[in-house]
Amino acid sequence: MIKYLGSKRTLLPLIVETIASLDSVSSVIDLFSGTSRVGHALKKEGYRVLSNDHNTYAATLARCYVQANDTLAKEAIARLEELSKVPPQAGYFTQQFCEESRFFQPKNGARIDGMREAIEDWELTPELKAVLLTSLMEAADRVDSTTGVQMAYLKKWAKRAHNNLELRLPALLPQALHGKGEAHQLEAQEAARRLSADLVYLDPPYNQHKYVGNYHIWESLVLWDKPEVYGIARKRVDVRERKSAFNSRPAFHAKFQELIQAIDARHLLVSFSNEGFISREDMLETLSSRGEVRVIEQDFKRYVGAQIGIHNPQGKKVGEVSHTRNKEYLFVVS
Numbered sequence: 505m506i507k508y509l510g511s512k513r514t515l516l517p518l519i520v521e522t523i524a525s526l527d528s529v530s531s532v533i534d535l536f537s538g539t540s541r542v543g544h545a546l547k548k549e550g551y552r553v554l555s556n557d558h559n560t561y562a563a564t565l566a567r568c569y570v571q572a573n574d575t576l577a578k579e580a581i582a583r584l585e586e587l588s589k590v591p592p593q594a595g596y597f598t599q600q601f602c603e604e605s606r607f608f609q610p611k612n613g614a615r616i617d618g619m620r621e622a623i624e625d626w627e628l629t630p631e632l633k634a635v636l637l638t639s640l641m642e643a644a645d646r647v648d649s650t651t652g653v654q655m656a657y658l659k660k661w662a663k664r665a666h667n668n669l670e671l672r673l674p675a676l677l678p679q680a681l682h683g684k685g686e687a688h689q690l691e692a693q694e695a696a697r698r699l700s701a702d703l704v705y706l707d708p709p710y711n712q713h714k715y716v717g718n719y720h721i722w723e724s725l726v727l728w729d730k731p732e733v734y735g736i737a738r739k740r741v742d743v744r745e746r747k748s749a750f751n752s753r754p755a756f757h758a759k760f761q762e763l764i765q766a767i768d769a770r771h772l773l774v775s776f777s778n779e780g781f782i783s784r785e786d787m788l789e790t791l792s793s794r795g796e797v798r799v800i801e802q803d804f805k806r807y808v809g810a811q812i813g814i815h816n817p818q819g820k821k822v823g824e825v826s827h828t829r830n831k832e833y834l835f836v837v838s
Contacts, residue, residue, distance in 0.1 A: 505539045505565075506645040507652040509718055512707065512775065515832055516545050518800065519773070522836060523703060524549070526771050530682040531701035533769065535692050536708055537566050538715070543685070544569040546705075550681035556688040556695040558748075559715055561641065561722035566687035567634035573684070574676040580635045584671045586622075587636065593618035596730040600738045601721055606657045612647050612669045616640065616725070619671075624728055634687075637726055638674045644725070646670070653718040656737055692750070693759075696766040703771040708760065709750045710780040717743045756781040761790050772837035779830050791837050800834040 505511075512519060519542060523529055530552060534543045537555035539562070547553045547570055555566035592614035602613035623636050649658045649665040679685075688695055692708070709715065716723055720739045724731060732741045749759035760782070764772070772794060776787055784799070791797045 505541055505544075506642055506719075506722070507650075508539045508541075509653055509713075509715075510707070510710065511539060512542050515775065515802065515834070516541065518802065518834065519705070519775070520545055520549055522773060522800065522834060523551075523705075526703065526836075526838065529702040529771060531703070533695070533699050533701040533704045534566075534570075535695055535704055535706050535763075537570075537687075538562055538707070540566045540569040542705060542707070544675070544677065547677050547680045547685055552680055552683035552701075553685040554688065554699050554701055555685065556690055556692070556699065558689060558691050559719070559723060560689065561719060561726045562715070563687055563689035564634045564637050564726050565641075567631055568638040568674050568676070570685035571687040572631040572635055572676060573679045576632055576635055577673060577676050580632060580639075580676070581673055583626075583628075583632070583636055584639055584673060587619045587640075588671055590615075590618045590622045593621060595621070597725065600724075600733055604733075605736065605738045606661070607648055607650060607654065607721060608644065609647070609649075609661070609665050612644070612665075615669045616644055620725060620728055635674055635676070639671050641722055641725060642674065643669050643671050644721075654721045654737060654739075655713075655718060692763055693766060696763055696768070700768040702769060703773060704767050704769040705773045705775070706763075707775040708756075708763075709748070710777045712751050712753070714743065714746065714748065714751050716740075716746055753781045757786065757790070764790060764794060767794075770838070772835070774833075774835040774837070776833050776835065777830055778833070784833060787833070787835060791835050794837050796838055798836045800836065802832050802834075803830075 532546050532551045533554045535556050537543055537557040540555055543553045543555045553570045555570045557563055594614040595617040597617045598610055598613035601607040602610040619640055647665055647667050647669055649662040720743055724740055749755035788797055
């Protein structure tokens with residue numbers, strides 16, 4: 505899966521183990537699904553998963569990994585073989601992310617442009633289109649030149665950026681034992697009101713950085729709306745307008761309390777960090793309104809960008825590393 509800030513890759517075994525320990529759970533809502541790493545793992549364990557994320561690239565990943573099943577594999581492989589033969593066609597993607605910036609080498613940008621135009625021209629079911637777009641996103645992610653976020657690119661090319669773009673079939677799963685998954689693209693509050701399951705998993709944003717800003721290239725690649733951009737990173741102009749209370753320290757606590765009360769589920773599982781907007785104690789107090797709360801704590805290494813310090817656009821180090829590890833909490837509410 506794509507590199508992702510806040511990825512729960514290392515926490516995943518504990519999440520799966522914790523949910524398995526709870527009574528009468530066959531369906532799970534993943535309210536802030538991101539890459540769908542958690543939803544994919546839970547689907548593999550047999551749970552019916554309802555994924556939700558308001559960003560288009562994340563909803564696309566969920567449509568591939570949670571909603572689509574491996575019955576699509578044969579058709580997807582055939583389409584990916586066709587895509588691999590599409591000639592390079594330098595266009596919007598190459599201009600913005602290879603020439604005006606240095607996220608990808610132009611040879612790969614031209615291939616991405618050609619493949620993405622082909623996907624747009626084909627008549628595809630939503631699930632098959634999501635599988636192809638996921639394959640293209642992940643192929644691009646393997647040849648990018650970043651530390652893992654798209655706020656900036658490296659001063660010197662990453663070694664992987666010299667590799668040629670290569671499409672692979674995403675890891676599609678059979679339909680889960682407890683039913684077909686669903687991918688939704690709703691604001692969290694609306695999803696909480698409309699969706700129902702035995703357990704809701706919440707992994708809300710921890711800080712002021714919007715995911716659409718950190719991964720604006722994937723949003724533009726999936727939407728293929730070729731938007732106006734700004735700044736050295738060539739961000740979509742709507743990044744400035746798409747605001748969420750979950751990215752605001754003053755607004756987070758009240759918005760999170762409102763969300764908790766809107767959820768329809770017997771169990772809650774909340775993933776949060778000691779770097780988040782509210783403290784462990786405040787989170788406990790907020791969640792206790794829903795039932796008994798227990799906390800599982802783990803120590804983790806911070807993402808690579810936080811470990812190398814702060815650099816300006818010219819690559820000069822302008823800030824020191826504050827700390828290299830943080831604590832991740834799992835709050836279990838029954």
